[in-house]
Amino acid sequence: MTLGVVIPCYRQERFLPRTVAALERALEGRSWRGVLVLAAPTREPLPALGAPWTVIAPPVSRPLTPGAARMLGFAACGGEWVLFVDADVEIEADWLEQALATAARGSAPGGLWGRIEEWFVAGRGEPPGTVRRGSPDMYRVGEGERRVPYLATLALYRRAALIAAGGYDARLSSEEDFELGLRFGGLRLELRSLPGLAARHWSEPRPSFTELARRWRTGLCFGQGQVLRLYLGRRGLGALLRRQALNLATLGMWGLGLAAAAAALAVRDPAPLAVWLLLPLLVIAVMTARKRSVRLAVHSLLSWTLNATGLAVGFLRRPEARGAAAAPVEA
Numbered sequence: 001m002t003l004g005v006v007i008p009c010y011r012q013e014r015f016l017p018r019t020v021a022a023l024e025r026a027l028e029g030r031s032w033r034g035v036l037v038l039a040a041p042t043r044e045p046l047p048a049l050g051a052p053w054t055v056i057a058p059p060v061s062r063p064l065t066p067g068a069a070r071m072l073g074f075a076a077c078g079g080e081w082v083l084f085v086d087a088d089v090e091i092e093a094d095w096l097e098q099a100l101a102t103a104a105r106g107s108a109p110g111g112l113w114g115r116i117e118e119w120f121v122a123g124r125g126e127p128p129g130t131v132r133r134g135s136p137d138m139y140r141v142g143e144g145e146r147r148v149p150y151l152a153t154l155a156l157y158r159r160a161a162l163i164a165a166g167g168y169d170a171r172l173s174s175e176e177d178f179e180l181g182l183r184f185g186g187l188r189l190e191l192r193s194l195p196g197l198a199a200r201h202w203s204e205p206r207p208s209f210t211e212l213a214r215r216w217r218t219g220l221c222f223g224q225g226q227v228l229r230l231y232l233g234r235r236g237l238g239a240l241l242r243r244q245a246l247n248l249a250t251l252g253m254w255g256l257g258l259a260a261a262a263a264a265l266a267v268r269d270p271a272p273l274a275v276w277l278l279l280p281l282l283v284i285a286v287m288t289a290r291k292r293s294v295r296l297a298v299h300s301l302l303s304w305t306l307n308a309t310g311l312a313v314g315f316l317r318r319p320e321a322r323g324a325a326a327a328p329v330e331a
Helices: 016-026 066-077 093-104 159-165 176-186 209-218 220-230 237-243 245-267 271-291 294-316
Strands: 003-009 032-038 053-056 081-085 089-091 111-120 154-158 191-203
Touching: 003 016, 003 066, 016 032, 016 089, 016 093, 032 066, 053 066, 066 081, 066 176, 081 093, 081 159, 089 093, 093 111, 093 154, 093 191, 154 159, 159 176, 176 220, 176 237, 209 220, 209 294, 220 237, 220 294, 237 245, 245 271, 245 294, 271 294
Parallel strands: 003 032, 003 081, 032 053, 111 191
Antiparallel strands: 081 154, 089 191, 111 154
16 A cells, blocks of 8 residues: 655644654654645745655745645645645554554545644743643544544545545635535545544644634635535535534624614614624623633634634635646546
8 A cells, every 4th residue: 555645834834843753753664755735935944854755835826725735735645545634733653553554454434534632832921842732632533433524634535535526625715624525425435533542733822812813814714605605506505504503693693783783773772782782792601601711702702703704705705726736636
């Protein structure tokens, strides 16, 4: 069995040395070919890369979408199986050994995944070198082996299965993983999560207000609306609507607010707007009780509002593929 490895990197150079080192340790003694795709011009020097690595840095005016960066690497890395690892992910050698053994079997599924821990590096006001763990299971896949609807952040795909499904959609600013899972499901191509810790995901401390601004600036919050637009009238729209239920409910809440404001102006009475204000105040009160922090409650409401607004913007804009890997893979 031959193996290709793809690392798409967008402003994650800080974590890249950890990612590369973990991969090289886990794959020591194996034959593989790796491709590092710089989705945007790098701001920091890259770590030392050995012979198996190729760096692709396309001259783009705008950053590649996640799907475009992955498909660019996919086309260059070769391999019967392809391992996609985000640039801020530290893979576990034991999990990879298990995954490659599963992949080598004739009855292997179309793709493999596993439990991913969330880890944060030192934040503002914390001593340098401070790390702390966030969620022990970012995607709630559980400890046991089971079928899953999609793979994200870390994914080992059988090349033939990914080609049959059409590859990652380069038009999406986000949600490319879930959307690909819909197509795998439509073709009855199985995706599985294997037991044990698969990887650690590293990032700046979250939740943070800076992260909200980054999601808007990079366009990550537009993918929810882009994928809904693409699936209008198609199988899979129901699953997408259920996935976006919170964002859609948030849109509805602010839509009611606009209607209340219009009614207040029409009748020259602030009562309709005052009644509506009870709704966001109730949301903040409930989230304060759940998170035990007014700041985190306000952050939650702002996060939902940003994602809901991004959904609306993404839905109204026609999605466009970015980069040389824009076209889906043909079977």
